[in-house]
Amino acid sequence: MADPYFFGYGSLVNLSTHDFPDPRPARLKGWRRAWRHTDLRPVAFLTAIPDPECEIDGMIAHVPRNDWAALDEREWAYDRIPATQSISHPLQHEVEIAVYAVPAERQNAPDGPHPILLSYIDVVVQGYLRAFGTEGADRFFATTDGWDAPILNDRPAPRYPRHQQLKPSETEFVDDRLKQVSARISEIA
Numbered sequence: 001m002a003d004p005y006f007f008g009y010g011s012l013v014n015l016s017t018h019d020f021p022d023p024r025p026a027r028l029k030g031w032r033r034a035w036r037h038t039d040l041r042p043v044a045f046l047t048a049i050p051d052p053e054c055e056i057d058g059m060i061a062h063v064p065r066n067d068w069a070a071l072d073e074r075e076w077a078y079d080r081i082p083a084t085q086s087i088s089h090p091l092q093h094e095v096e097i098a099v100y101a102v103p104a105e106r107q108n109a110p111d112g113p114h115p116i117l118l119s120y121i122d123v124v125v126q127g128y129l130r131a132f133g134t135e136g137a138d139r140f141f142a143t144t145d146g147w148d149a150p151i152l153n154d155r156p157a158p159r160y161p162r163h164q165q166l167k168p169s170e171t172e173f174v175d176d177r178l179k180q181v182s183a184r185i186s187e188i189a
Helices: 068-074 118-142 168-180
Strands: 003-008 024-036 045-062 079-082 095-101 150-153 184-187
Touching (some): 024 095, 024 118, 118 168
Antiparallel strands (some): 024 045, 079 095
């Protein structure tokens, strides 16, 4: 029987945000990331969307206690999609790997009432910097759609539940790359 693993492409890349067992760098072929909001959450978040010309870096991790149902509950806004054949990884034993993605019919572009949280971007980019270096973090920006969405600067009072403290160099990197993609950042009113 294959060991169950899942592929994370956002905050799960930041190993400081979880304790999932056996995290390993991996790459998912045929997908890219996009910022989306749904009627299920008040703010925008990342999802994976099919793109046959793209590959994205991320982390695979073992499904805790082999319990897909518990992980599905944690990832309740997403559908679990089998992706074993699309993922390159360092494991040498038989695994079953899934990726979580928001169903296309539930996706909406982020807007003013449903912005991206800067504290969420910080967590994701910090994870990519630590796992994949500057080049990997730059690939994150290049393989993610939706940077024209409104971003709410919640750093002074982070709203993202798994926010992390960034080193000054990490904050500088995030701010510089957001400037490069012409991101629109607004302050909390």
